[in-house]
Amino acid sequence: MLRDPPQAGGDPGVSVLRITQATTATFANLYFRLTFLFFVRTGSKRVLCPVSGELVGQAGDVMIFPPASLVTMENRPLLHESYSADGVCFSDDLIEAVFSGRDPPAGPVGIQRLAAEPYRPGLVLDLLRHTLADPGLPPPIRRHRLLEPLIWLRENGVRLSGRGEEQPFSRVRRLIETDLARSWQRPEVAAHFAMSEATFRRWLARSGHRFSAILSSTRLERGLTLLQTTDLPVSRVALDCGFKTPSHFSDAFRARFGIAPRRIRSAGK
Structure with a gap:
């Protein structure tokens, strides 16, 4: 997140x-x-x-x-x-x-x-x-x-483990997080991991993930964090997270989380 x-x-x-x-x-x-x-x-x-x-x-x-x-x-x-x-x-x-x-x-x-x-x-x-x-x-x-x-x-009895083998979708998320506003495309991400596009697709599919879903979730979850931890305008959050317009961000946010972005900060309807 x-x-x-x-x-x-x-x-x-x-x-x-x-x-x-x-x-x-x-x-x-x-x-x-x-x-x-x-x-x-x-x-x-x-x-x-x-x-x-x-x-x-x-x-x-x-x-x-x-x-x-x-x-x-x-x-x-x-x-x-x-x-x-x-x-x-x-x-x-x-x-x-x-x-x-x-x-x-x-x-x-x-x-x-x-x-x-x-x-x-x-x-x-x-x-x-x-x-x-x-x-x-x-x-x-x-x-x-x-x-x-x-x-x-x-x-006090808490159990934690150190760094394990990182899953494919996590490695892709970490790359996207380096520049959320970038227009990430599947071919360039595949090349980053030294794979053909077909191999990259299969690599993700084995763990049940699609590139488009990883990209969307990474951006929206970062947007949620910014709404909860900063006072940046929603329009700025949208752009910082790679959405072309605030309305595009709001629609995607509502579809993903069932709530409008502004409701994170205000209890009004």
Whole structure:
């Protein structure tokens, strides 16, 4: 769903984003290539995961999405207050530094949750924010402090795995994310991966994906992130994500997510 770190408000290997949403909406088949943590502030988050089933995170909880998660997610605002959360994305390198020395999980790792009580995840988020806000920290100390939230997760029973074999559709998504506004065409993407167009099509088809669907999902999911984490006009979001017109973006967004882009920021009809 998000690009690789760093992001605004982030550090090499870590990005932190404030996420807000005014209207309840369900987003199906969102893909998280990297490890992502949601620290819920207000409202709640419902997640359907193929491995973990249904989980609900309440205010004060943290929900942990392992790399390569594909989930259906619903953000639920309160009656008179938007849903809000702090999202923290960690690079594969940091995950491997903490979890690679452990016995690998016996099976697939799903979404995990640590409740506000007794775990108090907000204290860990505060530590991370203070680290990122201190430009005077020597790099080795900064790196150690950025690892502390992951050590805390590990010691509280959270299972994560390091970098595995990246699936074809994920590799294509990562390429598209380098320049979402570019007019990507199948032949040039196939050439990037040193394949003929026919071989490239078969390569994706074996994992059940089509290039056009990957391109559309990558752009729309980035658009969703920008609507939730910035105040950029919808017209600018559309152009930044590779759509020729705002109306084209709005139509595609509504078809994909069942809600108009403006409703992400405003509860009005």
